[in-house]
Amino acid sequence: MPFEEPAVEPESTVTTCYRHTKVECHVRCTRCDRYICPDCMREAAVGHHCPECVREGARSVRQARTAFGGRITTVPAVTYALLALNVLAYVAELVRPEIVDRFGMLGAGLAGPDGGHYVWQAVHPPGFSAEGVVGGEWYRLLTGAFLHLPPTEGTFGILHIVMNMAVLWNLGRQMEAQLGPLRFAALYLLSALGGSVLVLLLAPDSLTVGASGALFGLGAAYYVVSRRLGAHLNQVNRFMAGLLLWLLISAGLTSWQGHLGGLLAGLAVTAAYAYAPRARRSWVQAGACAGLLALLVALAVWKAAALA
Template sequence: MEPESPGTPESAVTSCYRHPKVESYVRCTRCDRFICPDCMHAASVGHQCPECVKEGVRSVRQARTAFGGRISTVPLVTYVLIGLNVLAYLGELVRPEIVDRFSMLGQGLVGPDGGRYLWQDSYPADFSAEGVAHGEWERLLTGAFLHLPPVGGGFGILHIVMNMLTLWNVGRIVESQLGRARYLALYLLSALGGSVLVLLLAPDTTTVGASGAIFGISTAYYVLARRLGADPRAVNRFMAGLLLWLVISAAVTSWQGHLGGLLTGGLVALAFAYAPRDRWRALVQAGVCVLVLGLLVVLVVGKVSALTG
């Protein structure tokens, strides 16, 4: 073996492209840059640098549910909605006047003593008008997060307990099928639809409860299950029980709110379930939600105009 010539240069020292002071002899299999052990990410072949890993993640198509939503293992929206309802109920216990101020009401009167009275076209000067028809539009949604106070043998507690149990059992399934964004849109539109029907048919009635939204979620469960080919006998029994409770609710609760949530939730669920499965699916689904919202707003504006005209 011949000795190395004095003029031969020493071998170049290579370093990590992100940490120039760290020697490295391993290259990224995608960009061919040198990387140190702290920058190495195991790949199917060799190692990759952090930038190539991020680029690869962006190029991978996100998994979707059967109805176009992002797959999530934690029903976060359901947890948040239950938490909001429970927090609102605790607020009612501390300050009962919250129910009077934020419950769903089309129009009513407040006396000088703070008492609530049914609406009448002619009322004393020391009375004041309240309700959606008189500028309190927030009642259309806030009433859906309130429940009956714990009076009358504890029915108020049963009211929120039954609603939250239903939301826990049904909401988690629907959220996993639709994804978080679509599920939240369904819930809020159903709640709004229930309040709108109360405004249209019983504007003088004070209502509270998440039942309208839950009827919408339950109807969506039925529509999605049929679309996925679930056992028709099981889902039909579920829907029959839901309709039976709608009839019973006519005597004990606000059937208008229940029916409004059922119809609105069913319409939105049909759009989610039967939108074409192509690149336009998300646009079609969003468009239907916007149309439903627009229809509800038009109905509210028309009813308010009739009440105040």
């Protein structure tokens, strides 16, 4: 009887995804040659890549930056967030008007036993208590920059927040695109703080509210950035002349101290952004912001101690 060789089964040709082992696939990653299923395919210049190769490639590719070292973004998320915070704070004011007295920028004042608010006196009668920064309410240095005049009060009423938000919408998007989200946020907050600190130094008994100090800082940033990038100076100079003119006019209508403090802080921050040496740009920019913050805090502490 002739010898019969056992039948040999053909080798399986089924291939599966390296990540999803139960999914049959026939496409390989053009970088690592592993099989990938449709869920794992990532479009590449040639063929497809797997998720790991895509992440590895992203780590090895240098990310594009703005002219001032910031992260490039197509959505001005910080500007939108600031707009939302201002509007929400305004709605809260309409519901609870006492928020203005509780969180507005005030250097030194007295809260009376009758619930009223009085001019500051270092030596005050029994039953009166200190309020404002001198009373330990340091948060007012920033919270006041997110509040605005009630609809029927002050020179502008509801136009106060409308005008400020229009400026924030226009300037904020431009500056965030040029500086990047993180640098833009630092500029805005330091400008707001700079305005509050100058109010504390020069008019500590005045209750002030509004984003104007921060917006004057953005105006200063627009000027510095435009000059650094070589923009058409006629338009830039007209803008700056209008900003300074409004600073003079506002001296008789609103808190010029807040406007001037924001303008000076914005100039200082943006000058550091624009003229920092490229080799160590991030360190110089961060150091300048930290230095300005330390100076503003030191001035506020000194003034609070002097008032007390």
